Amino acid sequence: MIEQVMLEIRQEHTNAGYRPMVELLKQRGIYVNHKKVQRLMKKLGLRVTTFWHKSRKYNSYKGKVGTVAKNKLHRRFNTSIPHQKITTDTTEFKYYDKGVQKKPYLNPYLDLFNNEVISYEISKQPTYQAITTALQEALELTSDCLYRRTFHSDQGWAYQMKNYVFKLKSKKIIQSMFFCCHIKAHSIMVNSW
Template sequence: MKQLLIISGLPKATYYYWVNCFGRPNKDEEIEKVLIKLRKLHPNAGYRPMVELLKREGYIVNHKKVQRLMRKLGLCITSFWRKTRKYSSYRGKVGKVAKNLLNRRFNSKVVHQKLVTDTTEFKYYDNGQVKKAYLNPYMDLFNREVVSFEISKQPNFIAISNALSKAIEITSDCPYRRTFHSDQGWAYQTPYYRQKLQEHNIYQSMSRKGNCHDNSVVENF
């Protein structure tokens, strides 16, 4: 053995360290079995989602340990989702563009007087598959409360219209004329949307073209 260690250049202490390690019981055997089971159910989950999945199974494990065990078991993801283009509701001038009445005045001393809205795309998992959903919130600038919202699987006008109708009804108690602010998305330019606001004596305000800072409160949300 001494000659073999000399030829291989392996230190004696290192050799006996690994000999002792091979004889130790695997303390992570139970967690490793759960990881293998979860990988079959969630083939696209990386080590961070795995941490949350383990919590659901009743195992509280540090993310570094999960990453190490996944590497050991060969469970690391080898392919990644291609970064897709961020959703944009802007389709050019398809209707009438309103003036920027809000002008970045993102505060209000009156409840339900100023509301901001936008359509946001996000991804979610459904039986191991990545799908998209679209959120349409209406936020009150008085206290940053979301007074109404709709979630849909497609960026359609029905969801925006439903959220608008709820927002109009909820904010009808405002003693002053209301202002609803949005970007220049196609849905907000349509005659129906504009007419809906006019029927309830609501000012329409829009951000400048390609300027997300004009609607930064709801953009950050």
């Protein structure tokens, strides 16, 4: 009986693998262990020919392409002083416009005092211009801080560039980076959204 139901499901869902098959069987009131579903699919010759892959996430890490700053925060993300500790990260997100997938890039600067986004820029591509536009606004908005400011990021290519490093040094801002290698490491900023 279960085999017949699986064949019927497969006619409706031509490329359902064993995980969707388990769920589709549940919808019809048949509760079966996923291992049994795998065995039956193999027996019935129900092979999956098209695979869904998660799309690769954006990774700004390109190795050492400029100046890599030391990690000055060392996970000390709390501060009682507004505009003292600022963090940033470039994040890719997806949306659909008239059925077409788009991938814009968000470049926010977040104040760790209250997790407020103090500036941001959204762009169609991960560009240095977008990052520095948001940086410039963050520099202006945090200039009222009576203490030395720290700007914290990952080791993405844009944060290592000479112009970026120079802008921070010219304002006597401490640059801090955490190590991320071959994976997209998310700063505290991303988790707080």
